[in-house]
Amino acid sequence: xxxxxxxxxxxxxxxxxxxxxxxxxxxxxxxxxxxxxxxxxxxxxxxxxxxxxxxxxxxxxxxxxxxxxxxxxxxxxxxxxxxxxxxxxxxxxxxxxxxxxxxxxxxxxxxxxxxxxxxxxxxxxxxxxxxxxxxxxxxxxxxxxxxxxxxxxxxxxxxxxxxxxxxxxxxxxxxxxxxxxxxxxxxxxxxxxxxxxxxxxxxxxxxxxxxxxxxxxxxxxxxxxxxxxxxxxxxxxxxxxxxxxxxxxx
Amino acid sequence: xxxxxxxxxxxxxxxxxxxxxxxxxxxxxxxxxxxxxxxxxxxxxxxxxxxxxxxxxxxxxxxxxxxxxxxxxxxxxxxxxxxxxxxxxxxxxxxxxxxxxxxxxxxxxxxxxxxxxxxxxxxxxxxxxxxxxxxxxxxxxxxxxxxxxxxxxxxxxxxxxxxxxxxxxxxxxxxxxxxxxxxxxxxxxxxxxxxxxxxxxxxxxxxxxxxxxxxxxxxxxxxxxxxxxxxxxxxxxxxxxxxxxxxxxxxxxxxxxxxxxxxxxxxxxxxxxxxxxxxxxxxxxxxxxxxxxxxxxxxxxxxx
Numbered sequence: 177x178x179x180x181x182x183x184x185x186x187x188x189x190x191x192x193x194x195x196x197x198x199x200x201x202x203x204x205x206x207x208x209x210x211x212x213x214x215x216x217x218x219x220x221x222x223x224x225x226x227x228x229x230x231x232x233x234x235x236x237x238x239x240x241x242x243x244x245x246x247x248x249x250x251x252x253x254x255x256x257x258x259x260x261x262x263x264x265x266x267x268x269x270x271x272x273x274x275x276x277x278x279x280x281x282x283x284x285x286x287x288x289x290x291x292x293x294x295x296x297x298x299x300x301x302x303x304x305x306x307x308x309x310x311x312x313x314x315x316x317x318x319x320x321x322x323x324x325x326x327x328x329x330x331x332x333x334x335x336x337x338x339x340x341x342x343x344x345x346x347x348x349x350x351x352x353x354x355x356x357x358x359x360x361x362x363x364x365x366x367x368x369x370x371x372x373x374x375x376x377x378x379x380x381x382x383x384x385x386x387x388x389x390x391x392x393x394x395x396x397x398x399x400x401x402x403x404x405x406x407x408x409x410x411x412x413x414x415x416x417x418x419x420x421x422x423x424x425x426x
Numbered sequence: 427x428x429x430x431x432x433x434x435x436x437x438x439x440x441x442x443x444x445x446x447x448x449x450x451x452x453x454x455x456x457x458x459x460x461x462x463x464x465x466x467x468x469x470x471x472x473x474x475x476x477x478x479x480x481x482x483x484x485x486x487x488x489x490x491x492x493x494x495x496x497x498x499x500x501x502x503x504x505x506x507x508x509x510x511x512x513x514x515x516x517x518x519x520x521x522x523x524x525x526x527x528x529x530x531x532x533x534x535x536x537x538x539x540x541x542x543x544x545x546x547x548x549x550x551x552x553x554x555x556x557x558x559x560x561x562x563x564x565x566x567x568x569x570x571x572x573x574x575x576x577x578x579x580x581x582x583x584x585x586x587x588x589x590x591x592x593x594x595x596x597x598x599x600x601x602x603x604x605x606x607x608x609x610x611x612x613x614x615x616x617x618x619x620x621x622x623x624x625x626x627x628x629x630x631x632x633x634x635x636x637x638x639x640x641x642x643x644x645x646x647x648x649x650x651x652x653x654x655x656x657x658x659x660x661x662x663x664x665x666x667x668x669x670x671x672x673x674x675x676x677x678x679x680x681x682x683x684x685x686x687x688x689x690x691x692x693x694x695x696x697x698x699x700x701x702x703x704x705x706x707x708x709x710x711x712x713x714x715x716x717x718x719x720x721x722x723x724x725x726x727x728x729x730x
Binding site: 208209210211212213214248249250251252253254255258259260261262316319320322323324353354355356384387388389391392395396399400402403404405406407409410411413414415416417418421424 | 428488489491493495535537
């Protein structure tokens with residue numbers, strides 16, 4: 177059950193550029209309930225400008241949504257004594273648990289790689305500090321992105337932002353069901369010829385709610401009580417089944 | 427209907443879980459096994475993280491075993507004294523198993539250990555059961571064979587002897603303790619009750635009468651599996667109560683049908699079916715280890 181809150185956030189950014197982002201989100205938060213099947217977030221907005229639309233340069237819009245950073249261990253299997261086992265490991269200090277980047281045109285057209293380094297926009301740029309004793313850590317990095325892309329956790333959506341008349345833009349980003357909770361960050365970049373001219377950041381809290389929240393907290397913080405509760409349910413179910421069975425036979 | 431599992435942090439189809447619980451329930455009703463050895467691999471196949479699958483299965487084992495134990499208690503087929511000795515060993519084994527599990531988890535080898543344990547034990551037990559039930563079928567066709575006399579072996583020459591009245595035994599406590607430790611370690615690592623190891627060990631190694639073996643084994647399994655659940659929940663936080671509940675409901679209903687269908691079949695036929703099933707699961711897991719996986723890399727998130 178997703179609360180559809182239409183929140184239009186009008187912003188008063190210091191007028192650093194001639195063109196600024198005005199943004200709206202279809203959800204200001206995502207609630208993970210017992211029947212959570214993923215969520216769609218609609219990001220829409222407009223470019224506000226005091227001056228006429230500049231000619232001779234291309235406007236681009238980039239929308240990113242990122243989940244909380246988490247450390248990750250990447251393992252690689254090798255055949256040892258006939259069976260496939262984990263042999264090599266690379267540790268990543270922080271990689272976003274979810275990362276979607278949507279653009280209004282091919283990435284190379286809307287983003288200069290120097291700007292990418294500074295603002296950490298493309299997926300590889302968001303993964304920090306790889307440590308490990310292997311020489312081919314690039315392969316591990318690619319594997320991390322490949323696996324998470326297959327799980328729908330990393331998305332590269334080039335051309336998915338609709339930009340109309342260089343003013344209105346909108347895109348929809350799908351959050352999969354296997355989300356980690358935390359504060360998600362939505363960033364919107366406005367670029368001209370690959371240079372970032374405005375940046376807008378807002379937060380989307382993703383939280384387990386209700387029973388899910390309660391169970392998770394109990395399991396993490398009062399694990400003994402949680403364990404005893406699980407056992408009580410198990411014993412109760414076992415007893416109930418036996419009693420019911422006995423009644424049916426009589 | 428999709429259900430989001432709060433601990434596994436994935437969304438799965440509730441009917442799929444009810445179905446798995448029901449299927450395993452049918453089998454456990456038919457064959458008198460806890461079903462942990464089937465649930466855990468099935469949970470791997472549908473994408474539950476191995477650590478969660480193992481820890482949650484132990485909770486499921488508690489439920490199915492408790493249900494069965496109540497039936498055996500009514501028939502007075504439980505040797506409490508033997509059960510307690512096995513239990514002491516089992517608790518020690520369970521603690522050792524969880525320590526080993528956590529250590530290997532930190533090394534990234536826990537999947538391998540769990541899979542190897544499964545291949546090894548399912549293979550051995552399945553093959554033994556298959557051969558034994560084939561023989562039993564042949565024997566049934568050839569009447570008039572005398573039963574084998576129980577012999578005294580090395581087990582009966584150990585110190586610290588104790589009387590077990592219900593089992594009619596006067597033996598050392600060392601072998602039951604060791605059997606208990608072994609089963610405890612397996613329960614922690616494989617997410618199983620260990621009945622499929624303990625039952626043959628009690629019959630062939632300790633020489634207990636078959637009548638009291640199942641009830642006594644169940645008595646011990648409940649406590650070991652319960653203790654293992656607590657250890658996994660407090661050290662790893664990997665017991666998913668929503669997952670367990672869905673499996674339980676399916677299992678409880680399935681067990682009722684299984685028991686009814688089971689009584690219509692011959693014991694040898696049942697055992698050969700179970701053996702085939704066990705060998706099938708074993709083969710599937712072995713193939714996964716032997717052929718080159720499509721994805722050589724795997725991720726372990728959130729630990730450092």
